[in-house]
Amino acid sequence: MNGLFKEDTMFGNKAQMQNMLKKARKMQEDMQKMQEELKKQTVDVSVGGGAVTLVMNGEKQIVSLKISKDAIDPNDPEMLEDLITSAVNEAGKKADDMVQQGMSKVTGGLGLPGGMF
Numbered sequence: 001m002n003g004l005f006k007e008d009t010m011f012g013n014k015a016q017m018q019n020m021l022k023k024a025r026k027m028q029e030d031m032q033k034m035q036e037e038l039k040k041q042t043v044d045v046s047v048g049g050g051a052v053t054l055v056m057n058g059e060k061q062i063v064s065l066k067i068s069k070d071a072i073d074p075n076d077p078e079m080l081e082d083l084i085t086s087a088v089n090e091a092g093k094k095a096d097d098m099v100q101q102g103m104s105k106v107t108g109g110l111g112l113p114g115g116m117f
Contacts, residue, residue, distance in 0.1 A: 030106045038102050043094035045087050052083040056091035058099050 038058030046053045051071035055063040065087075071080050 027106060031103065034102050034106050038099055041098060041102075043091055043098055045091040045094065047087045047090065048083045052080075052087045054084075054087040054091050056088075056095050058095055058102070060092055060095050062088070062091075 035058075041058050042055050042063055044053070044055050048068075048071060051068045053064075053066040055065075057063055065084070067080065067084075071083060073079060
């Protein structure tokens, strides 16, 4: 008899091992579904009193970027650059949080290391 399936192994009996593998497969399927859903979900960010508005999806792709005419000053391009940078950074953080929350629901808050949710 194979040592992995003896009653007194650290994994328990064969039925317990099969149940654990079944749960792992289900979690993997659920994570794949969640990743697909997160591609469709977005976060919205507005900075500079609405001067720059950005929408980003769960894959951290910019879906839309709107710049108010008032934010365009040919004599001060750095201001607009700073606003865009701020909007992208804030949206990225919000997207990361959204992904983390979604994956935490699937993994039951296991807190897997290395960005594995």
